[in-house]
Amino acid sequence: MKNPAPKIRGLHVRAVRVPTEQSHQTASGTISESPLVLTDVTTEDGTVGHSMIFTCRCCPETHR
DSSP: OOOOOOOEEEEEEEEEEEEEEEEEEETTEEEEEEEEEEEEEEETTSOEEEEEEEOSSOOOGGGO
């Protein structure tokens, strides 16, 4: 019999803006920060996973 997949016990998601050391120019404008979505997932057996997702631009503050 297969072991069932562990169940998720916790999920923590946050949006951050990380400043870049040097700004660079693109067709869309100047990029001076990297908007990221960071996630941490904890399963019932204590396993913890992390992810970092780069986004193209930040959402307005009202959409948090």
